[in-house]
Structure formats: structure tokens, C-alpha cells
Amino acid sequence: MNNDERIIKYLDNDLSPDERTMFEEELRSSVELRKIFEKYLRVRRETEHLKNLKLDQSYLNSSLAEFHSRIDTNKSFPLRKSLAYAFGLTMLFIISVAIIKTFFNAQIEIEDFTKSLDENQKMELLEIINGETGVYNLISENFSEDDLVSIIESDLQVDNEIAETYNIELDELVLCLNAEEADVIYQKIINANLLEEDAL
Amino acid sequence: MNLQADDYELIRDYLSGDEQAFNKLVRKYQDKIYWHARRMLGDHDDAHEIVQQVLLVMYNKLSSFNFNSSLYTWIYKITSTRSLNLIEKKKLTKIITFSTDDSAKYKGYNNIIENIESKERFAQMELNLQKLPVKQREVFILRNFDELSYDEISKLTGKSVGALKANYFHAFKKIKELMDKYE
Numbered sequence: 001m002n003n004d005e006r007i008i009k010y011l012d013n014d015l016s017p018d019e020r021t022m023f024e025e026e027l028r029s030s031v032e033l034r035k036i037f038e039k040y041l042r043v044r045r046e047t048e049h050l051k052n053l054k055l056d057q058s059y060l061n062s063s064l065a066e067f068h069s070r071i072d073t074n075k076s077f078p079l080r081k082s083l084a085y086a087f088g089l090t091m092l093f094i095i096s097v098a099i100i101k102t103f104f105n106a107q108i109e110i111e112d113f114t115k116s117l118d119e120n121q122k123m124e125l126l127e128i129i130n131g132e133t134g135v136y137n138l139i140s141e142n143f144s145e146d147d148l149v150s151i152i153e154s155d156l157q158v159d160n161e162i163a164e165t166y167n168i169e170l171d172e173l174v175l176c177l178n179a180e181e182a183d184v185i186y187q188k189i190i191n192a193n194l195l196e197e198d199a200l
Numbered sequence: 201m202n203l204q205a206d207d208y209e210l211i212r213d214y215l216s217g218d219e220q221a222f223n224k225l226v227r228k229y230q231d232k233i234y235w236h237a238r239r240m241l242g243d244h245d246d247a248h249e250i251v252q253q254v255l256l257v258m259y260n261k262l263s264s265f266n267f268n269s270s271l272y273t274w275i276y277k278i279t280s281t282r283s284l285n286l287i288e289k290k291k292l293t294k295i296i297t298f299s300t301d302d303s304a305k306y307k308g309y310n311n312i313i314e315n316i317e318s319k320e321r322f323a324q325m326e327l328n329l330q331k332l333p334v335k336q337r338e339v340f341i342l343r344n345f346d347e348l349s350y351d352e353i354s355k356l357t358g359k360s361v362g363a364l365k366a367n368y369f370h371a372f373k374k375i376k377e378l379m380d381k382y383e
Contacts, residue, residue, distance in 0.1 A: 008372050014365070043376050047344040050318065050325055055231045059312040063234075063248065064226055067255045 003033055007040050207271040211262055222262075226255060229272065232346070233279050239341045240283040242330040244312070250282050276346060277356050280338065287334055328378040332371050339364050340371035 001009075009015045010023050027033055207228075213221035230251065237250035257278050265274060313319050329337055338357070342348045350361045357364070 004373050005369065008369055012368075039376050039380060040372070043372065043379055044344075046321065046325060046379070050322055051345050051347075053235070053313055053318055053322060055234060056312045060227070060230055063230065063251060064223065067226070067252055067259075070252065070256070071259065 003036055007033075007037050011040060011044060204270050208267060211265060211267075211271065215263055222259065225258065225271075229275050230255075232272070233275060236276065236279050236341060236346060237283045239326065239329055239345060240280075240334075240337060241286060242326050246286060250279060250286065253282050254278050273348075273352060273356060276342070276348065280342075280356060284334065284338070324379075324382060328375055328382075331378060332374055335359075336367045336371035336374070339367045340375065343368055 006015070006019075006023055010020065015023060027037060207225070210221045210225050210228075214225065233251050233254050234247050237254075238244065238247035241247055241250070254275065258275070265271070313322060329341070332340065339353060342353045342356070343350075348356070350364050353359075353364055354361050359367075
């Protein structure tokens with residue numbers, strides 16, 4: 001266990017009694033350990049302070065008033081939901097036609113097409129194409145799970161020791177990626193697919 | 201009267217037709233919902249919208265509330281799920297628009313914070329939290345700000361305690377590094 005792990009486990013009351021005693025003894029004798037420990041304590045103090053932030057009372061009141069106003073509006077217009085469904089279906093039809101036209105018209109670039117859509121149309125389109133978990137469908141048959149593991153291990157420097165210690169599964173690692181890391185993988189998958197197509 | 205019994209009584213009163221009991225529940229949990237969503241999303245407008253959504257769920261679904269669990273865990277579950285869904289939706293929007301703009305403009309709105317000294321400290325922490333991967337951010341917030349135990353977070357997220365601890369470890373370490381960097 002490295003110093004970071006020991007400190008975090010100590011602050012989290014996750015060390016055994018023996019480990020805790022040893023850690024406290026070392027803390028008294030090691031300047032280096034105390035220095036790192038102090039940095040973690042600073043984070044803890046900061047979160048303790050920010051945990052107790054109070055929201056402005058006028059904002060809380062206005063938020064509650066807005067909620068009741070929304071409820072009243074919904075009660076006043078029971079047909080609104082049905083109209084929304086009707087609107088959604090209409091949009092679906094229009095977008096479906098647009099997609100078909102786009103795919104059969106080589107002159108129109110996909111990027112231009114998507115730029116021409118407003119935010120709601122883009123979301124509709126995306127849901128039609130990918131379903132609810134569309135992002136993960138980007139991983140294609142040309143890109144194996146081994147390739148993905150290789151990228152995660154080499155490019156993103158995932159701490160395998162930690163992952164193994166806590167028995168982390170691959171899908172959990174993938175979900176832990178931040179936007180930049182996900183972009184690295186996304187670009188590699190896209191490149192792999194393009195290379196595959198070029199080879200054909 | 202303990203907190204849980206207090207909640208149960210308010211829920212029963214509300215279900216019996218007492219709207220004021222619902223307002224009392226809202227006043228009790230409104231800020232917790234806001235802060236959780238705000239820390240997850242890093243944006244006031246998004247957090248405000250999540251509060252409205254969660255209140256609506258409470259209003260409509262409290263009748264199906266299981267009195268064997270605590271209300272605050274139930275509320276955190278809804279808040280957390282709604283926040284994650286919104287993050288996912290924004291990611292999808294980014295992909296479909298081929299957006300490469302990661303300038304991540306700070307959209308913090310601090311006028312709702314009463315204590316002036318805290319505003320800057322909150323803004324810096326909010327920026328740091330947004331630099332964490334979502335799962336790490338979630339466990340860090342639930343542990344440090346919402347004060348949930350690993351067991352409670354595990355029930356709420358469906359993740360193993362081991363996985364949560366690993367995420368928490370990385371999150372804590374990264375926040376420490378970010379605070380060092382911007383000191």
C-alpha cells in the first residue's frame with residue numbers, strides 16, 4: 001500500500017487497528033508523510049466547509065413557487081402531454097424522411113446535415129440511430145475488447161494494481177473515463193475502422 | 201422524534217391530502233437536491249432544472265414510496281439518476297454535433313450562495329469536480345458532501361463497495377493534485 005492509499009484509508013477509517021497505529025507512528029516520525037497527509041487534510045477541510053453552504057432563502061422560495069406554478073400549469077392543460085406526443089411523432093417522421101434523403105444523396109455531407117438540425121432534432125435523431133445507450137455502440141466489430149484494453153492500459157495509464165485490488169471490471173473502467181480519455185479511445189476506434197475500410 | 205419518523209409522518213400527511221406537508225418535505229430536502237445536482241453538473245441552470253424534476257417525481261410518486269427505506273436515500277437515487285442522465289444527454293449532443301470545443305466555459309452562478317467568502321472557494325471546487333470522470337465525481341460527492349456510507353452508495357448506484365472505494369481513491373487523489381496545482 002503506498003502513502004496515498006494509506007492516508008485515504010486512514011481518513012476514511014478503513015485501516016485495521018494495527019495498520020492505524022503503525023500509520024500514526026510513522027506520521028509522527030516522517031516529515032515527508034506529514035507533508036502529503038497535510039495536503040489531503042486540506043481537501044477534507046475544504047469539503048467540510050463547502051458541505052455546509054447555505055442557499056439564499058429567496059432563491060429557495062422562488063424555486064418552490066416555480067414548482068407549484070409548473071404543477072398548476074400541468075393541471076390546467078391536461079392535453080399538453082398528448083400534444084407533445086403528437087409533436088414528437090411528427091418530428092420523428094420529418095427526421096426519418098430527412099435521414100433517408102441524406103443517406104441516398106451523396107452530395108450532402110453528414111456534418112452539414114447535423115449542423116442544419118436544431119437541438120431537439122439532433123436528440124431525436126440520435127435516439128433513433130442509437131437507442132438510449134448509443135455512445136457505446138461506437139465500438140464496432142473491427143475493434144475488439146483486447147484492443148480497447150490495450151488502449152486503456154497503454155495510452156491512459158490506468159493503475160492496474162488498483163483495478164485488480166478492487167476487482168474492477170472493464171466496463172466499470174470505461175465508465176470511469178473522463179471526456180478527454182473517452183475522446184482518445186473514440187478517435188482510435190474511428191481510425192481503426194477507417195484503416196479497415198481502406199484495406200478492403 | 202428521529203428524522204426518518206419525521207419524514208414518514210410528513211409523507212403520510214401529504215398522502216392524506218395535506219399539501220403543506222409536501223412543502224415541508226421540499227423545504228427540508230430542496231437544498232440537498234440542488235447541491236448534489238450542482239456539484240455533479242457544474243451548472244446552476246441544470247441543477248435548478250434537476251430540482252424541479254425531482255420535486256415533480258416526489259409529488260407524483262410518493263404514493264409508491266416504500267416505507268422500509270429512508271426518504272433521503274430515495275431522493276438521492278432520483279437526483280443522482282437524473283443528473284447522470286443529463287450528463288449523458290449532453291455527451292450525446294456533443295458527439296452528434298461533432299463538437300470539439302472543450303473550453304468548458306465556467307457557467308457557475310454563485311449569487312444564490314449566502315456567504316461571500318465561500319463563493320470563490322466553491323467556484324474553485326466546482327471546477328475541480330468537473331475535471332473528474334463522472335463515476336469518480338459521483339462517489340466523491342456522495343461520500344464527502346452528502347455523507348453517505350459506502351453501503352448506502354452501493355445500494356444507490358448498484359456498484360460494489362470495492363469499485364466505489366477505488367473510484368473514491370482516484371477522485372480524492374486527483375482533487376488533492378488539482379488543489380496543489382491551483383494553490
